[in-house]
Amino acid sequence: MGNKVIFFISLLLILLISFDGAIFENNPSESNYHDLALADDGLSLPRSTTFENYDGSEVTTLSYRAERAKQIRAVFAPAIPVLPIGKFLNGNLPVGTPDDVSGPFAPALLSQTGAFSDLASLTASDGVVPYEMIEPFWSDGASKSRWMAVPNDGTHDTADEQVVFSDTEAWDFPRGSVLIKHFELGGKRLETRFEVKGDDDVYYYLTYKWNAAQTDAELLVGSLDEDVDVDGTVQSWHYPSRAECVSCHFPQNGGVLGPKTRNLNKTITYPGGVSANQLANLSEMGIIAENITEANAGNYMAVAAKDDLSRSSRTGRGATST
Ligand code: HEC
Known part of the structure; x- marks a missing residue:
């Protein structure tokens, strides 16, 4: 019984740690947990993605928000x-x-x-x-x-x-x-x-x-x-x-x-x-x-x-x- 509890607590901890890492991987500046609560509408998608060169310098930053704004403007831009x-x-x-x-x-x-x-x-x-x-x-x-x-x-x-x-x-x-x-x-x-x-x-x-x-x-x-x-x-x-x-x-x-x-x-x-x-x-x-x-x-x-x-x-x- 005790072993099971320890097993589940460890599993939970492992999940929590890996989940936390996954969320912030693409989104290092984002640390607001409110966003996570809004995940149902796809709002947890990364807002930006930074690609790195092999030497570590940044090459491209795609702004998810900017992309979306462009789409919306395409619809509404009068x-x-x-x-x-x-x-x-x-x-x-x-x-x-x-x-x-x-x-x-x-x-x-x-x-x-x-x-x-x-x-x-x-x-x-x-x-x-x-x-x-x-x-x-x-x-x-x-x-x-x-x-x-x-x-x-x-x-x-x-x-x-x-x-x-x-x-x-x-x-x-x-x-x-x-x-x-x-x-x-x-x-x-x-x-x-x-x-x-x-x-x-x-x-x-x-x-x-x-x-x-x-x-x-x-x-x-x-x-x-x-x-x-x-x-x-x-x-x-x-x-x-x-x-x-x-x-x-x-x-x-x-x-x-x-x-x-x-x-x-x-x-x-x-x-x-x-x-x-x-x-x-x-x-x-x-x-x-x-x-x-x-x-x-x-x-x-x-x-x-x-x-x-x-x-x-x-x-x-x-x-x-x-
Ligand atoms: C019994 C109360 C009631 C009456 C009578 C009423 N309205 Fe409204 N109206 C509302 C409520 C409450 C909303 C907001 C909720 C919604 O949009 O369904 C609203 C929303 C609206 C909206 C959308 C903008 C806004 O204020 O939210 C318009 C436009 C509007 N009414 C026009 C009218 C016109 C024109 C009349 C008369 C011909 C009218 N209403 C009569 C209660 C009323």
Whole structure:
């Protein structure tokens, strides 16, 4: 019995020693154990590899992060300046928050907003960045997609092209920013909601209701209730009015409810198949003026998704609820 215990303890020690060596072999500068806790998303891959000549001098350093950044840029790098997207209402961003968004400046059709380059496949325009919430919330069984667009001249490198980052509070988007949330029920497109920061720094809200042919969506002026047929079962859907929008999205809670550090701190697969931590990607793009990398993202808050049992091992790093 005693021999067995000694055997297992020795085995454990040997494993620990060799594991430790293996982790830091390619990564001598890395000594942060937080990274190890994030191993599930492939984040434990070495960030750099140094090749040595026989005489011991270094010849090549491949930066994993830089490589990945290049890939991400290849996906997102806008070929054209994305300013027109940020000011997506055909450049007619109102000087103040409109009292009546049914006015002539708000496009009557979703296809006229410029937010999507292809409505049939719901492909967002260049510069419109998809994001996912760790915990997406329940909305009557609907599936949701989300995007954000921050005005810029090709790069996000000035204050009016960047989000004022907060670790704990709502992110403060610059004027002209657009947030989009799209709802589907049983594969049927219902509505695509917009949240736009006007030139007076106040958000205004619009929703576009999809037509029966599912080819385009029309600006809704008031609220609407509709029976939606989902595979033979009728489910009622409520399209909120603008007044309802601001009963949940109000200035005191920052207007923007989802995009917060703790809600976005996870790895997602972007169009084109590149996987990246969302905070690291937004930082890389310059949208958030905070130096977040795949390596240090684990030091930032992350909510625990309800269905993520593995999260118990991560709670030590400031996990919290929304
Ligand atoms: C019952 C409360 C409620 C109402 C009403 C509501 N929203 Fe939201 N909305 C939320 C919550 C909570 C989130 C964040 C979670 C998420 O993305 O699912 C959100 C997210 C959004 C987003 C993504 C950006 C963000 O703030 O997180 C947009 C865009 C949006 N809503 C637009 C609208 C519009 C337009 C209306 C009115 C037509 C509206 N919402 C009505 C609660 C509400």
